Amino acid sequence: VGTTHPGDRGADGAPIIAVDCNGADLGPAEVAAGAALAAREGARVLLFGPAEEMRIQPASLTLPEGVEIVDAPVSIAKSADPASAVRTTPEASIVQAARAVAEGRAQALVCAGGTGAALAAGLFNIKRAKGIYRPALAIPLPMPNQPVTLLDVGANAEARREHLVQFAFMGAALANMVLEVERPRVGLLSNGKEAERGSRLILEAGEELTERAGRVAMEFVGNVEGGDVVGGVADVIVTDGLTGNIALKLMEGVSQTLLGAVRDAAMASARARLGGALLRPALREVRDELDPEEQGGAYLLGLRSLGVVPHGRFTRRGFARAILRAERGACEDLVGRTQIALEQAGALRERGGGPSSAQAASLPQAR
């Protein structure tokens, strides 16, 4: 079942992860250092980036066995129009990395250069998996106990019923096979918990999910509200890319503003400064619990191979997590098993024709 990755894997059959090193805030060497950390845990990595700049610091941490560098100095990570940059720059590191996956030289993609470039390079080279209407970006939000995976957070600005339905199964498969949630609870983001609340799009998607969810290993919990994103009532929360993107950036903004206000308060007086200093170790634990690097970044779902997009500001630890999560997705055959689940649920796009074939050419929205 699901032999969607027939490429020439490592000699031992282990998957190889193609990693684009351009675009990270700390530079390509930090991504390479992450690859070295992942390789220590057995990952096999093909690095695309400027070989000259990828000498890992400290020098004692050399590239271990299993990591290979392909010199690809051209970066389109900062391009304002990633879709056209991908089309016109075949030598770009992200395009080369995506092509390595498309051609079977690697089995999953990791891209430090932003979701827009990853999405465009993935769509044009790796291409959509059979029966998938549209790829989606899923992000496991770090929570005190278990992450909550939100999707779509920006691959598409608009969604139709059948897209939301597929996102639900794609997100559940990710949560199950990569994030190790046994039977993911999936909710539909709406303006009230009751089944009759929401836009027509949400009501229709909810009806279809109620009917189809039981056929696979996922529990559809119905509508969830904005507050439930942090409430632990669902493992996967489905929404359109516009709302998901707004929600994600709003969460980041509110968190930063609040923590900034707490930090400022802890500078307001000598008394407050002392209090802040005493409280710091405990607050650091809170911060560590909510560490986004632990989850590896955003996941690009719906292509013929898995993509993982760590945040550009990650450190080597986060890049290592992204690579290991991508490897896990390839080992578990996430793509093949997602398609089987979609097929069992009757949610695959039918072959040929249909109103959605025009979307093959649709441009990615995320950046």
Place this chain on the structure above:
Amino acid sequence: VGTTHPGDRGADGAPIIAVDCNGADLGPAEVAAGAALAAREGARVLLFGPAEEMRIQPASLTLPEGVEIVDAPVSIAKSADPASAVRTTPEASIVQAARAVAEGRAQALVCAGGTGAALAAGLFNIKRAKGIYRPALAIPLPMPNQPVTLLDVGANAEARREHLVQFAFMGAALANMVLEVERPRVGLLSNGKEAERGSRLILEAGEELTERAGRVAMEFVGNVEGGDVVGGVADVIVTDGLTGNIALKLMEGVSQTLLGAVRDAAMASARARLGGALLRPALREVRDELDPEEQGGAYLLGLRSLGVVPHGRFTRRGFARAILRAERGACEDLVGRTQIALEQAGALRERGGGPSSAQAASLPQAR
């Protein structure tokens, strides 16, 4: 201009505010105490609620001149279906209060019993203002410097281009006349700042606002992102009621979760407890700066008179603010001047017919 409130105001011409006292967490007496505080600043109030339960504590704070009680013990504040409760319960306090406004015995509505009941009672009794497609719920989010008004936060689950356009002018008028922002900057919530980002709905609304905004005292700043809700780049942020409701509840959830985590951290050890105690006064200042009671609650815009919906958990101070803000809205003739602005901008709904006349009967979505 704008003589939309011809009713019999107080003897001195001052507006009278109809206040539904049922539904507040602290009980009707707390709302009455808020009315007493507002009356001290000159407000004239008509209170609807259970007269028996409205004796203000402490007893020294008696109802001052300008406050009148109408015994209306029946509450539909906890109804699961406020629209049908409003239709079938004419004796309910919120319905009586809305009718007082509709009949000119009062000039604005304040309702402590939830947005769903206020919206339904307002739509059925006060009715939509001339040329308005749909009412909207606007909430001034407390921010360190100046509030950011988000609308719609749940009056409608779906929106069309012309609705978003009207929301922009309605929100700007509120910010200008009630929240005292001289020339409100208005943004459209999207998944990126660039004008070409967003759903078709957003792109179309953005084009129309770019064209129409210059005709009135507001600055259209274009698309804003989720993070900009707390970023101070706009005074008014426009979105559909589904996204606005999700955003609002998400903000509340993230804030509570984070502050809860900080509180827990400050209990983690003896050292942390001491730090927390020292930091407390400074943190209290942060909390006071972000106090939602200061803004009076949510604003129901688009009816023939202004409605204000303080949160049920408010104290007397918040209810007083809501009454004073409603009074200011009536004094400034917010409704009449909003319509003039919409007319100048060419954004009023044309008389009769049109595809939207069926919406007059649409049920409110918020609760």
